[in-house]
Amino acid sequence: MSHNFRHWPIIVILSIVSLPLIIMFTFQIIDTFTTHPIDSMIPDKITFEQFSFLWDEAETGRANIWEVTLNTFIFATTTAVVVCTVSMTTAYALSRLNFPFRRFFLGGLIILHAFPTVTLIIAIFLILQIIGLYDTLMGVIMVKAALELPFGIWIMKGFYDNVPWEIEMAGVQDGASRFTVWWKLVLPQVQPGIFALMIFSFLSGWSEFLLPQVLAPGNDAQVLSTYMTALIADDTKIDFALFKAVGMFYALPVIAIYLIFQNKLMNIYGGGTKG
Amino acid sequence: MQITLQNFTKTFDDVTVIEDMNLEVKDGEMLALLGPSGCGKSTTLFAICGIHRVNGGKILFGDSDVSDLPSQKRNVGVVFQSYALYPHMNAYENIAFPLKVRKDKPADIKRQVHEIAKLTHIEELLERKPGQLSGGQQQRVALARALVRKPDILLLDEPLANLDAKLRLEMRAEIRRIQLETGITAILVTHDQVEAMSMCDRIALMHDGKIVQLDKPSEMYDNPANKFVADFLGNPPITFLDAKHQGDLLVLPNGHEIKNTKLNAAIEMLQIGIRPECFGPQFGTGIKGVVKFIEKQGREELFDIELTDGSQLRSIQSSGSNLSIGDDIDWGLALDDLLLFDMQGDRL
Numbered sequence: 009m010s011h012n013f014r015h016w017p018i019i020v021i022l023s024i025v026s027l028p029l030i031i032m033f034t035f036q037i038i039d040t041f042t043t044h045p046i047d048s049m050i051p052d053k054i055t056f057e058q059f060s061f062l063w064d065e066a067e068t069g070r071a072n073i074w075e076v077t078l079n080t081f082i083f084a085t086t087t088a089v090v091v092c093t094v095s096m097t098t099a100y101a102l103s104r105l106n107f108p109f110r111r112f113f114l115g116g117l118i119i120l121h122a123f124p125t126v127t128l129i130i131a132i133f134l135i136l137q138i139i140g141l142y143d144t145l146m147g148v149i150m151v152k153a154a155l156e157l158p159f160g161i162w163i164m165k166g167f168y169d170n171v172p173w174e175i176e177m178a179g180v181q182d183g184a185s186r187f188t189v190w191w192k193l194v195l196p197q198v199q200p201g202i203f204a205l206m207i208f209s210f211l212s213g214w215s216e217f218l219l220p221q222v223l224a225p226g227n228d229a230q231v232l233s234t235y236m237t238a239l240i241a242d243d244t245k246i247d248f249a250l251f252k253a254v255g256m257f258y259a260l261p262v263i264a265i266y267l268i269f270q271n272k273l274m275n276i277y278g279g280g281t282k283g
Numbered sequence: 284m285q286i287t288l289q290n291f292t293k294t295f296d297d298v299t300v301i302e303d304m305n306l307e308v309k310d311g312e313m314l315a316l317l318g319p320s321g322c323g324k325s326t327t328l329f330a331i332c333g334i335h336r337v338n339g340g341k342i343l344f345g346d347s348d349v350s351d352l353p354s355q356k357r358n359v360g361v362v363f364q365s366y367a368l369y370p371h372m373n374a375y376e377n378i379a380f381p382l383k384v385r386k387d388k389p390a391d392i393k394r395q396v397h398e399i400a401k402l403t404h405i406e407e408l409l410e411r412k413p414g415q416l417s418g419g420q421q422q423r424v425a426l427a428r429a430l431v432r433k434p435d436i437l438l439l440d441e442p443l444a445n446l447d448a449k450l451r452l453e454m455r456a457e458i459r460r461i462q463l464e465t466g467i468t469a470i471l472v473t474h475d476q477v478e479a480m481s482m483c484d485r486i487a488l489m490h491d492g493k494i495v496q497l498d499k500p501s502e503m504y505d506n507p508a509n510k511f512v513a514d515f516l517g518n519p520p521i522t523f524l525d526a527k528h529q530g531d532l533l534v535l536p537n538g539h540e541i542k543n544t545k546l547n548a549a550i551e552m553l554q555i556g557i558r559p560e561c562f563g564p565q566f567g568t569g570i571k572g573v574v575k576f577i578e579k580q581g582r583e584e585l586f587d588i589e590l591t592d593g594s595q596l597r598s599i600q601s602s603g604s605n606l607s608i609g610d611d612i613d614w615g616l617a618l619d620d621l622l623l624f625d626m627q628g629d630r631l
Contacts, residue, residue, distance in 0.1 A: 174367035177334055180354045181361045182381035182428070192380075196371040 040253045058253035071227045071235065073254070080231040083149055083220070084213030090153040091160045091209040092202055098157075099164030100190060104176070121158040128155075129222055136223055145229040148220050152213055160205050167201035168194070203272050211262055232258045284345050284435040284468050285310045286331065292339030293326050300326050301492040303340065313462050313469040315479035318489035319515070324472045325440060327489075331470065332359045332438050344435055357436075360429030360467075364441040366421045368413040374400075374424045375409040381432045395431055402461060403427045419450045426458065430465060437462065437469040443478060455482055476516050480504070488512055510628035513556045519585050521556045521622070522597050528553060537592040539569050541618060546631060553631060556622035559585065559599035567615030572596070574610045588612060 035049075040058055042051030061073050101107065102114060132151055133142070141147030171194055179189035195202075217233040225234070236258065239251050266273070286308040293301040301323045308314045316324040329335040331342060333354030342350045349357050368377050375396060382392045400406045403423045413421055422442060429437060442458065443451045459482045462469050473479050479486045480500040487497045488511075496508040507513035513521050526541075527534040528550050533541040535555070546553075562570070575595075576587040579602065586598045586606070598614065606612070623631040 172365060172367065174363045174365050175369060178361065178363060178367035178369075178428075179380075180334070181332055181359065182384055183355045183358075183432070184380075184384045185355065188384060193369055196369075 036252060036256065039249065040256045043249075058249045059257075061250060061254065062257070070238070071230050073235070073257075076230050076232055076235045079145060079229060080214060080233075083145060083152070083216070083231055084210045086149045087152045087156060087213035088206050088210040090149070091156045092206050094153075094157055095160035095164040095205060096195070096198075096202060099161045099168055100194065102161065103165045103168035117158050117161055121162055123158075125155045126218065129218070133223060143224050143226045143229060145224065148224045148229065151223060152216055152219050155219075156209050156212060160209060163205055164198065164201055167198040171197045200272065203269075207265060207269050207273060211265060214262060285343075286436060286468060286470070287343040288327075288331075288340065289343065290340035291327070291330065291337060291342065293323070293330055293335060294338045299492070304492070304494060306487060306494060306497070308468055308470060310468055311466050312485065313459070313471065313483045315483035315486045316470060316472045316489060317476060317479040317486050317515075318474065320474055322489040323492040324474075324489050328438050328440055328470060328472045331436070332361050333357045358432070358434050359436045359438060360432070360434035361438045362422075362425045362429050362440065362442045364444050366413075366425040366445075368421055368424055368428070370413050373410055373412050374405060374416065374427075377413070377424055378409075378428045378431050381428065385432060396427075399427045399431045402430075402464065403457075418446050419454055422446065422454055423457070426461065430461070430467070435468070437465075437467045439469065439471045441473055442471070443473070443475070451478075458482065476518065480516070488515060490515075507556075507622065507630065509630055510554065510556065510624045513622055513624070517558055519559050519597055519599060521558050522595060523554045523556050523624075524594055524596070526553055526555050527551065535570075536594050537570070537590045541616070541621075543623075546623070550625060550631065552626055554624045554626065554628075556624060557596060557616060558620065558622075559597040561617040561620045562588075562596055562598040562614060563600050564612075564614050566617045568613045569615055570596070571611070571613050574606055574608055574612060577606065577608060588614075 038051055041054055041056065043053045043055055043057075044051045102110065102117070136142040136147045136151070141150070175193055175197070176189050179193045180186070184192065215233065216231070217237070220229065220231045220234045221237065224230070230238070232254070236251065236254055239254060240246055240248075286306075288304055288306040291301060291304040291306075292299065304327065306327075316327060318324045326335060330337055333349070333352060337350045340350075341348055344357070368374075369380065372380065378396045378399060379392050382395060387395070396409070397406070400409055403426055405420065405423045405427060408416060408420055408424070413424070416424065426442075439458065443454055446454060455478060458471075471479065471483060483500065485497060486500055486503055487494045488503065489495065490511055496503055496512050498506070503512065504516050507516065510523070514523075524535055526536070528543075528546060531543060531546075533543050533546075533553070533555065535541070570588075570590065572588040572590040574586055575589045578585040578587075582602060583599050584602050584604060586600070588596045588598060590596060625631055
């Protein structure tokens, strides 16, 4: 490889720009495992006490962390599964089938994709109240999945568009029904897309804050993000160390997933860009 | 199985691509649908295999009308231009897919796949994925997949277009061999006249959605129905000269006269088609011109000749003429092989 530019100026610039981030992450990790005197930032003692929320009985009025984690997990997983299943089928229809108002649906999809969903929150709140799903995990999952769908469908449509028509023609010619063709021949071609979408919507569900906060504020349907808000909402005794430790606990799965699946996640940019 | 198209019509939205086409392919025959791109040959093929719906007329396999049958029930094997192998399955699974869909017994599937693999010479490639196969090997797998469930009809859509020249030659012979061995009725769609002429029993030459001529390859070359057919078949292509008809003489633009008694006296102007092999020194003299360009093709040399009046002729001859660009020539025509057309392009 020929070097037509020097590396070090770029490295220096990147280091300077990312320095604040690095400092934040470093102190996030250091602070959760140490204590320090009030007037100093230098830690003086290593401790795991801040993680006692994992095993100690919860304070009165506060939900148990494992229940909240389980809630978050159910929330993220169900959202991901719903988004994937619906996107898989809808995107195929939009990409391949000829049905009335196809262009209208496509246009609607792009508009919804670009739509600031926060503006819908009041309407959604009212709807959930009327159908009785307010303050339930079920309600938030439905709303989250619905809002996540335009993105999913659009990405999956891009993947489907890249599958050659001939494969489907060949399948039909080989005697397979349209459904078999889709299930056995087309789906395997878009499998990287499904996988990436699954992870993306899981992570998006895992980190969702606004919807659970507004639509399920009670203790029963609490997820980790709202649990953390509740921790610092009580401004009489703010425990930043606890807050950071919960944050750490909250972020770990995300980091793990990114580390394990980073190659697969890149697919979504490689294959799914064609509209 | 015999294929019959009766008044077959195909439209896309408002555009009529094919109107009232009639075609009969005999049992066990290999027929080429030949034509320039956009002439409707692939449309016809896709209508026969059921991917396109018929807008008018009928398609018969044997005696049964299949016009309204879906692709799955027509029992037609298709080889696509891109081969359309299933990328996630290896060659064995690709070939076995039609049988699995049909729910054959696993032992039967295995036997049939190996039988067809033997026929197409791909036995040692069955474990490989399409990505690990060369173009010619993919072609063989596609052929095996199309043939494995013993279809009534085999359709080939430009099967050789993606191969390099040498492989194309090899696969041409291979496809023909397999077709003859299985005795299947086959239709080959191609824009390459050499493919059509070398592989098929008969050629249907299509132009603008119509079959212009349906004939044996040699017959079509020697006896084209009109100027389009004469122009389309033959490489290097035929050249045309305008001529006047005076008495029983044809007068070329350069003043050269050809004796002709066959023609109806009413025609005044006509066009003479001269194939490159019908013009050269071995046919005497009388046509004077200048060598404009020489294309050496190894065994043969192709000359572009400009006649004294400015019109162009082509001549192909065995190598070794020692002529160079700018030389004057005085050659003759093979009078028996000239093709005469009226000014509308119909054969006289």
